[in-house]
Amino acid sequence: MSSESCGGKIVEIYRLATMRYKGDIGLWFKYLEFCRQKRNGRMKKVLAQVIRFHPKEAGVWIYAAAWDFDRNLNVAAARALMQNGLRVCSNSEDLWVEYLIMELTYLNKLKVHEKEENDDSIVEDVEDASEKVDVFREKGFNVLQAIYGGAIEALRSSFDLRKHFLEILEAPDLAHSDEMRNTILSDLKRDFSKDPEYWKWLARHEMRQA
8 A cells, every 4th residue: 555545544534533523632633743744735724624623722723823834934824823813812821922932933034034145245234234133123022012912911910921921032132122021020010019929930030130
């Protein structure tokens, strides 16, 4: 039996199984992984099905967006999936965090691409190059600010989400990063100053920064 024929039979088994056990999200993810590994052209259709049956599973939106972003290099489609997912799963911390990481990763790729193009050019004005870098840093800050605002509005009581955003803020080269960091720290104090865990965390945070 050829590998193509065998693959087709496995796809049919997964198709029948997921139609019979639509609620088994683990089974759907195994089906998706099989399609991803075999590159059999069924991924888009299967993703549409699993989103239809499990729209409130944040992991489904993350998986679908990652596939469009990493495999198809389709940033617009990945962004649309993340935003649609957040409309349905606005209380998912993972979805907010992954959305931010995706957007900052995209900006970093653009910055690297721009640098490579500049390196290939014969001469470039140093001031122009510096301005382009500043534009990317400014965009990164705007993205972080917008996503942070939406996340806090949806999950105001989540202490962990604020900590995740602070951790992410340490990595990329963003304009006004100190300003954004201070905003998050100020919001944490405002919303969690009566929680003993906040003060324990703050002490550890300050020690790391020292």
